[in-house]
Amino acid sequence: MIVSLIATGLFLFVLFVAAVRKFTFLGLKISVMLFAAAGIYFVWNPDQMTRLAQLVGVGRGADLITYATTVILFLTVVGAIIRERRSGDVLTLLVRRLAIQQARFPERPKAGPDSRG
Amino acid sequence: MNGSCFNAMSRDDTLWFVIAAFNEGPMIAEVVRGVSPHAQVVVVDDGSADDTGDQALAGGACVATHLVNRGQGAALQTGIDFALAQGAGHVVTFDADGQHDVDEALEMVARCRAEGLDAVLGSRFLGATVNMPFSRRLVIKAAVVFTRLTTGLNLTDAHNGLRVLSREAARKIRIRQDRMAHASEILSQIARLRLNWREHPVTITYSEYSLAKGQKISNSVRILEDMLFGARS
Known part of the structure; x- marks a missing residue:
């Protein structure tokens, strides 16, 4: 209960x-x-879960829950990885922009005051 | 950001070597000094914990610093963007660990210009390898077969970091795979964009230093994972 x-x-x-x-x-x-x-x-209504499980060819309701949980977990992990990659891409763009703006030049002079960004 | 690295009389200032470097402090200055008499050099310090950036600067390279490590693919794209902004006519991607031979890179550039090519790709299997471990040869051969199947390019080498790109090719190719899968990505873009490319024999020297720094076999699993999950569109 x-x-x-x-x-x-x-x-x-x-x-x-x-x-x-x-x-x-x-x-x-x-x-x-x-x-x-x-x-x-x-x-x-746990009995209904068992009926549903039998309907889709899985023995018990508990088994169906296990399978469903596994699938949901898998999709969630894949979604999280894809989101993490997208944030990584944004980070790369930012890091790249900064790196180019703040590039350092060896000795020289002609680089001018804005050579460091 | 305007300006250019110091000029030498014999140097071709429209030629830019792009070197991605991560914790290459012990070697990078020597590598840059080997290149800088012939061409402009930009080293992208990819969030190194050591003095890679300062060493590269001391060696005579322009240095663009990634504040955090983003991977070799990301660093190469940064260097290519930088070189293009500086007016590069041709771009050479070159390893930071001393595996590549500058003279061969210059031969590749000459060939690229003479034959009007978009890209010249180094091939260690047309050329020579020095001290290449058998396990690495096996993995690279497998990558070659994979690349042939996926891109349709009739290559003899894959994942060779020595490449020459014309300005147009460098502008068209966008590396979106931040880590090591960029090597396959560049090849697939060369195929998709129908660029005019050739392979050129090169010698790759596997020193103790480069072997310690270079790709491990386990990285190939990571590369496959990167290719599977893809990069942003």
């Missing part, structure tokens, strides 16, 4: 955050909200 309540609280939190937060894609917002709503439903 306590576990069910905690799980419900977590799904409600996800539902609330998804409802309030802005998403880049509306489809993602709807998917997260549906996922949270389904979570609440299945927490209180």
Whole structure:
């Protein structure tokens, strides 16, 4: 019972955050909200999860949850890697701009005062 | 940022050597001194922890410093951008660890100009290798096969850091792979842009220093990962 309540609280939190937060894609917002709503439903109707599992050819509801969690985790990690790469690209552009602006020239004079940026 | 590195009478000031360097303090000044009588040099100090930048400057190179390490691909693109801004007619990408031979690079430039090519790529398998470990030969051969399959370019070498690019080619090629996958990326862009390229035999000398600094086999896994996740479009 306590576990069910905690799980419900977590799904409600996800539902609330998804409802309030802005998403880049509306489809993602709807998917997260549906996922949270389904979570609440299945927490209180575990038999339905088992029926759903059997429907898609997986033995038990618990197994289906494991598989679904694995897939979601994988997609989340891939998404995080892609986001990290994009931030890295932006950082590279900034670092490059600074490096060129502040380039140092060996001795010489003709470089002028702006040779250091 | 205007200005140019000091001029020498015999030097070709439209020719720029671009050297990406990360923690190459012990070697970089010597490498720059080998090049600077012949061409302008820009060393991109890629966030080194040692005195690479100061050493390169003392050797006679222009130095552009990445405040944080961004990888060899990113550093080369910075150097190419810098050289183009300085009016480079041809750009040579050159390793910082003394593996490449300046005279061969100059031969490649002469060939690029004489034959009106967009790019001349160094090939250690048309030329020679000195002290090349067997495991590295194996990995590079595998990379050659991979590159042939993915780009359609009939190459004998891949991941060779010695290249000559005409100004137009250097302007068209944009390296977006910050790390080591840039070598494959440059080749795939050469293929996509239908640039006029040739390979040229070069000698790569594997010294104890360059082997310690150079790519490890484990890096090839990282390169594949970089290519898989791609770079920004």
